[in-house]
Amino acid sequence: xTTNTINNVDMGANRVQSSFYxxxxxxxxxxxxxxxxxxxxxxxxxxxxxxxxxxxxxxxLVQGLSQSISQQFQGLGSNTLTLRADTPLEDALRGKRNRLxxxxxxxxxxxxxxxxxxxxxxxxxxxxxxxxxxGSNIAAGQMFGTTESYQEVQQTFPKYGRFLTDSxxxxxxxxxxxxxxxxxDLKLPxxxxxRFIQIGSxxxxxxxxxxxxxxxxxxxxxxxxxxxxQTALAVTGVIIQPDLWVIFSVADLNAMENIKDRVTSxxxxxxxxxxxxxDDFKIEASDTLAKSFKEISTTITLVVAGIVxxxxxxxxxxxxxxxxxxxxxxxxxxxxxxALGAPRQFILMQFLIEAMVLAVIGGLIGIALGYALGFGIxxxxxxxxxxxxPWWAVVxxxxxxxxxxxxxxxxxxxxxANLAPIDALRYE
Amino acid sequence: MITLAGVGKTYRLGxxxxxxxxxxxxxxxxxxxxxxTGASGSGKSTMMNVLGCLDTPTVGHYTLDGEAVAxxxxxxxxxxxxxxxxxxxxxxxxxxxASALDNxxxxxxxxxxxxxxxxxxxxxxxxxxxxxxxxxxxxxxLSGGQRQRVAIARALVGRPxxxxxxxxxxxxxxxxxxxxxxxFSELHRDGLTLVVVTHEPDVAAYCHRxxxxxxxxxxxxxxxxxxxxxxxxx
Ligand SMILES: Nc1ncnc2c1ncn2[C@@H]1O[C@H](COP(=O)(O)OP(=O)(O)OP(=O)(O)O)[C@@H](O)[C@H]1O
Ligand SMILES: [Mg+2]
Numbered sequence: 001x002t003t004n005t006i007n008n009v010d011m012g013a014n015r016v017q018s019s020f021y022x023x024x025x026x027x028x029x030x031x032x033x034x035x036x037x038x039x040x041x042x043x044x045x046x047x048x049x050x051x052x053x054x055x056x057x058x059x060x061l062v063q064g065l066s067q068s069i070s071q072q073f074q075g076l077g078s079n080t081l082t083l084r085a086d087t088p089l090e091d092a093l094r095g096k097r098n099r100l101x102x103x104x105x106x107x108x109x110x111x112x113x114x115x116x117x118x119x120x121x122x123x124x125x126x127x128x129x130x131x132x133x134x135g136s137n138i139a140a141g142q143m144f145g146t147t148e149s150y151q152e153v154q155q156t157f158p159k160y161g162r163f164l165t166d167s168x169x170x171x172x173x174x175x176x177x178x179x180x181x182x183x184x185d186l187k188l189p190x191x192x193x194x195r196f197i198q199i200g201s202x203x204x205x206x207x208x209x210x211x212x213x214x215x216x217x218x219x220x221x222x223x224x225x226x227x228x229x230q231t232a233l234a235v236t237g238v239i240i241q242p243d244l245w246v247i248f249s250v251a252d253l254n255a256m257e258n259i260k261d262r263v264t265s266x267x268x269x270x271x272x273x274x275x276x277x278x279d280d281f282k283i284e285a286s287d288t289l290a291k292s293f294k295e296i297s298t299t300i301t302l303v304v305a306g307i308v309x310x311x312x313x314x315x316x317x318x319x320x321x322x323x324x325x326x327x328x329x330x331x332x333x334x335x336x337x338x339a340l341g342a343p344r345q346f347i348l349m350q351f352l353i354e355a356m357v358l359a360v361i362g363g364l365i366g367i368a369l370g371y372a373l374g375f376g377i378x379x380x381x382x383x384x385x386x387x388x389x390p391w392w393a394v395v396x397x398x399x400x401x402x403x404x405x406x407x408x409x410x411x412x413x414x415x416x417a418n419l420a421p422i423d424a425l426r427y428e
Numbered sequence: 429m430i431t432l433a434g435v436g437k438t439y440r441l442g443x444x445x446x447x448x449x450x451x452x453x454x455x456x457x458x459x460x461x462x463x464x465t466g467a468s469g470s471g472k473s474t475m476m477n478v479l480g481c482l483d484t485p486t487v488g489h490y491t492l493d494g495e496a497v498a499x500x501x502x503x504x505x506x507x508x509x510x511x512x513x514x515x516x517x518x519x520x521x522x523x524x525x526a527s528a529l530d531n532x533x534x535x536x537x538x539x540x541x542x543x544x545x546x547x548x549x550x551x552x553x554x555x556x557x558x559x560x561x562x563x564x565x566x567x568x569x570l571s572g573g574q575r576q577r578v579a580i581a582r583a584l585v586g587r588p589x590x591x592x593x594x595x596x597x598x599x600x601x602x603x604x605x606x607x608x609x610x611x612f613s614e615l616h617r618d619g620l621t622l623v624v625v626t627h628e629p630d631v632a633a634y635c636h637r638x639x640x641x642x643x644x645x646x647x648x649x650x651x652x653x654x655x656x657x658x659x660x661x662x
Contacts, residue, residue, distance in 0.1 A: 018540020025537050036525055336521045339482055340535040340582070341510020343503045421506075422483045425521070 022346060023353070030354035033326070034361070044322040045362030047315025048404065051308050052366025052397045053373060058304040060374030060387030066297040067388050079253050080153055081260060083108070083267070084245035086282040098280040099241045100267075107270055108248060112262050114255050117152040118248040121145065124225075124232035130200035132186065132225060139185035141223035143199070145232020153249045161193035161208030168207075169228040176204045179222035180212035199225075202235060256285075312400065315362070316408035323355050323412035334416050335424030348417040355409025356402050363401030367394055429590065429621050430456040430479065435488030437474050437644075448474040450644045452488065456623065458589075461616045461654075463632035464625045466641035472625045473594055475641065479623060480513050480592045481505045493589055510538050514583025518595035520575045522567040522582075528554060529563045532581045539586070553581040557611060573604035580611065591615065594625045602630070609634045613654070 034041040085098040102120070109118045124143040132139045150156075151163045158177060168175050176197070183192050192206045204227065213221035227235070233242055250259050260283050267281055327334070334347060367389070374387035437449040448471045456462055464472050477483035478490065481497055484505075490497045493512055500508065509515075522531045533543075533550035541549075554560055557577040567575050576596060583591055593612070597605035605628075613634055616622055624635060632638050633655040640648040 015540075017542070021540055021542055022537070024543070032525065332521070333523060336523065337534070338506060339480075339509060339515055339521075341506045341508075341538045341586075343506045343538065345503075346538060421502075422477050425482065425517075 022349065026346075026350045026353040027357065029350060030357040033354060034358060040322065041358060041361075044318055045315075045358060045365065047318040048312060048359050048362030048401050049315075049366040049369060051312035051315050052363045052401060053370035054311070055305055055308045056367050056370025056389060056393060056397060057374040057377070057387075058308075059301055059393045060371055060389045061378060061384075062297045062301050062304075063390055063393075064374070064378060064385045064387040067385065079251075079256065080247055080249045080285075081256070081263070082245055082247050082284045083263060083281060084284070085243065086280060088278060088280075097243070100244055100246065100281060101270070102242075102244070104267060104270055105244075105246055107266060108246065108263065111266060112259060114251050114259050116249045116251045117149045118246060119147045119149040119153050120229055120244045120246050121150070122229065122232050122236070122238075122242050122244045124199075124227050124235060132182065133198040134186040134188055134195070137185065137187045139182050139223070141179065141182045141185070141225055143225045143227070143232075145227050145229045145235075147229050150226065150247070153247050156213065157211055158208035159211045160191040161206070163208055164226060164228050169230050172230045172234050173228060174202060174204045174231060175207045176225050176227045177208035177210055178206060178226075179210050179220075179224040181220040181222035182225055183209050185223070199235070309400070312404055316359070316404040319355055319358055319405060320408035320411055323351065323358075323409055324415065326354075327351065327412045327416040330416075331419065331424050331427040334419055335421055335427060338419070338421035339425055344417045347419075348413045351413030351416045352406055352409045355413065356405035359401040359405025359408075360398055363397050366401070367397050429458045429460070429493060430454065430623075431489070431491040432478075433489040435478065435485045435490060437471075437478060437483070438486045448644050449478070449485070452646060454639065454646065454649075456621065458621055459616070459619055460621055461613075461634070461636045462623045463635035463638045464623055464641065465627055465632055465638060466647070468627065470641040471644040472627075472641055474644075476592055476594045476623070476625050479590075480515055481508050506538070510535055510586060512589045514580075514586065514588040514591045516576070516579050516583050516591065516593035516596045518598040520567065520572075520579045520599075522575060522578060524567055527564045527566060528559060528570065528578045528581075531567070531578055532585050535582060535586045549585055550581070553585040554578070556584060557581045571604075572600050573607060576600060576604075576608055577611070580608070584615070589621060591620050591622045592625075593622070595627075596624060597626070597628065597631055605631065 083100065083104075085100045087096060087098045091098070105118060105120050108115060122145045124145040130143075132141065132143070146164070147169055148164055148166050151158075157163070159180075161177070163177055164175065167173075176199075178186070178188075178192065178197075186192075186197060188195055188197075188206070188209075192209050195206045196203050197206060198204070210222070210226075236242075250256055263283060264279065268279065271280055273280065337347060371387065371389050374389075378384045378387045432452050432454040435449060435452040435454075436447060438445045438447045440446075452475070464475060466472050474483070478485050479492075481492070481500075485498065488498070492508065495508065497505070497508060515521075523534070526534075529547060529550050532553050533546040536546040536549060551560065551563060554563060554577075557580050559574060559577050559581065562570060562574060562578075565574075567578070570578065576599075580596075591612075596612075597608055600608065609631060612622055612624065616636075622635075624631065626632055635652070636654055637651045638648070639646060
């Protein structure tokens with residue numbers, strides 16, 4: 001009733017507008033009072049500053065690291081999916097093995113829109129495996145049989161020589177392309193094109209060597225050898241039902257899930273799987289490794305955020321403490337405001353906003369400091385990627401500090417709002 | 429304007445009750461100029477606080493400007509203070525960190541008035557008390573008399589019906605006190621209702637009516653022709 005009459009009596013200011021002026025005034029007086037006690041305000045914020053700075057620092061480092069790792073993974077084709085046969089454990093125990101059919105491959109290629117490249121892959125090491133040899137030098141890497149489109153799907157291209165071709169495949173030519181690590185292990189020259197190597201008892205001509213992909217988690221990504229798909233089938237002697245898998249890339253990353261669903265229903269149909277029966281295949285994203293790293297980094301981030309969140313609570317208690325002191329100090333001022341007609345909620349809002357502004361300023365300083373800290377640390381460690389502060393961390397830090405301010409401001413603010421005007425005015 | 433009927437105020441002091449005001453019946457009409465006098469401890473300030481809705485009486489009825497004030501809650505009382513009453517205190521009670529202009533504009537904040545309008549009206553009020561050249565001064569950059577003028581401007585800015593002053597000249601020298609009292613007389617001439625608490629006969633002499641308290645009761649209530657008054661030329 002009162003606020004209404006007040007507004008109506010005077011100049012007809014409307015409700016929204018007057019609330020706006022009230023908030024504006026509270027912000028102004030909050031900033032004025034924070035400025036008036038500069039050092040004290042800074043010390044009060046210190047808990048929040050340190051808390052936010054450490055969160056931001058850790059997040060910046062972890063995010064920087066994970067961004068640079070994702071970039072490395074991009075080369076591996078994060079828009080690729082792998083379709084492989086999957087045998088439920090029960091069947092596997094009975095000796096049954098599900099297989100993809102060669103015809104699945106063609107169906108995929110022609111019946112699903114949005115798939116850019118498809119390539120089959122098989123193990124080329126046969127049963128028991130075979131050594132790769134160049135004279136007395138032996139290498140133990142992964143050997144695969146695949147087709148020309150592999151390079152497009154995996155976005156990996158030859159550095160010297162050429163990749164496998166369809167004609168290699170059709171004629172089952174005994175040719176290979178090798179990864180950088182394999183080349184080194186075999187002590188082949190920098191450009192190994194034209195050399196012959198031995199796999200088991202068969203001789204193969206090296207027609208190309210691939211661009212190095214580097215290491216990931218200390219494992220070389222270049223210790224492999226590729227031969228034509230049909231050659232691999234012939235060499236391993238499994239021509240009837242090879243254990244192939246299919247790697248394919250999608251044109252549009254956003255369509256990934258959609259395509260996954262369509263492939264699933266297509267293959268189920270082709271394999272005549274009745275509704276309710278489990279798939280005899282599975283589709284995996286080939287960036288599982290990248291994903292698992294992301295998960296690890298997210299966990300680290302969350303754990304650290306949690307720990308530091310607790311330290312932020314301590315910062316909040318610091319704010320509450322100083323706000324309580326401030327309310328006591330300003331009892332007279334509160335009394336004057338009440339005598340002049342300030343309603344309870346105005347005083348409440350004034351102190352809440354002051355606590356919030358205090359906390360948010362602390363949060364902002366903390367963000368800047370944390371970023372600077374992360375940058376300094378990253379620069380000190382050689383080869384460490386630049387830190388990156390994602391927007392959600394900034395927004396989160398601000399929101400969280402603001403929330404801390406409000407939560408810990410409630411007690412002092414309601415203490416101020418509940419002062420009896422006459423007692424507050426008389427307070428010495 | 430003001431009707432007090434059977435008003436009493438008792439304070440609890442440990443085990444015993446202390447009655448600061450008892451059986452107060454008082455009627456003050458619009459545009460009266462009343463001095464509230466009495467010995468120290470007689471209950472003048474207590475009476476002021478009750479009249480100003482800063483404190484609620486323990487018993488009795490209080491009607492202010494047609495509104496029964498006794499039953500109102502705190503926020504409603506805040507609204508009444510904001511709209512109908514202007515306060516002037518002995519110790520000025522200005523905000524030390526705010527300029528004269530901001531001090532005077534403060535009551536208007538609680539009416540949801542825009543900063544521009546607040547300042548315009550505050551400037552008007554400061555002009556009214558003759559301080560238009562001291563708008564940006566902080567209280568500690570002003571003399572005692574000027575501070576009290578700022579406080580009076582703050583009391584006037586909301587265009588109240590009633591001005592309550594508790595020992596307004598208590599902290600001022602006699603010359604400045606005269607200036608303040610003459611300002612009050614002008615305000616009275618302009619139609620305001622004033623109640624001034626004082627124990628100085630010189631101050632009471634400006635008023636048209638004197639109510640004297642003794643031990644929490646009204647001991648005397650007389651009208652008088654103000655000994656000193658503003659000349660028509662002023
Ligand atoms: N909050 C309180 N608690 C208990 N007693 C109080 C309280 N406030 C005032 N009193 C008592 O009430 C009586 C009246 O006090 P009040 O302040 O109204 O006196 P006064 O007439 O204004 O005196 P002065 O001229 O010295 O200002 C005094 O005896 C005082 O001790
Ligand atoms: Mg007194």
